[in-house]
Amino acid sequence: MTEKDLYQHLHKAFDAFAAKPSGEVFLDMQRSGLIDASGELQQWDAFLAIVATNATESNKATYFRCRKPTLGLPGRAEIDISRQSMLHYLSEGKRIITAVVDDQTGALREGAEVHCIDGKFLRTDANEIKSDNLGNLPTFVGVRNRM
Known part of the structure; x- marks a missing residue:
């Protein structure tokens, strides 16, 4: 991808983002985890x-x-x-x-x-019980992009 192609791609993405109603943008940012329910930026200090x-x-x-x-x-x-x-x-x-x-x-x-x-x-809890407990996380079938 050339620098010009990259610029055009970013310009199109920005235009699409800017065309969304603000409420939709807010919900998208919440769903992605960037902001919390009050619109504050979330800071995750984790690996x-x-x-x-x-x-x-x-x-x-x-x-x-x-x-x-x-x-x-x-x-x-x-x-x-x-x-x-x-x-x-x-x-x-x-x-x-x-x-x-x-x-x-x-x-x-x-x-x-x-x-x-x-x-x-x-x-994730304070118990020392010798079994896994990560709360109510969803489950998935089939491994993708693994490490």
Whole structure:
């Protein structure tokens, strides 16, 4: 892509964005997690935000669908991170959180901090129970873009 092509692409994207009614833009920004319900910019001080797991009732998650916050804002791209990588990141002291969709607004917001028990189990609560508990995250089938 040439610099001119890039400029034209950005110009078209800006025009499309500017043509949206302000209420629609506000809702889009909320749903993407950039702003909260009052319009304040969300700041996510985390390495990863888990938005879904592939856990079933009979077994624990082997992959976690995550967003990588960028410059303190929730990223838009999602990647599936293996359980082994997730445990490794936590052992390195990286801050990992959950991200949940607000039932009232549909906005993505920061959930709870994830911690590890015995190097095997992932939890968001204060319990030391040796099992996973990441709250009520949605589940997905099929791994895409994995790490």
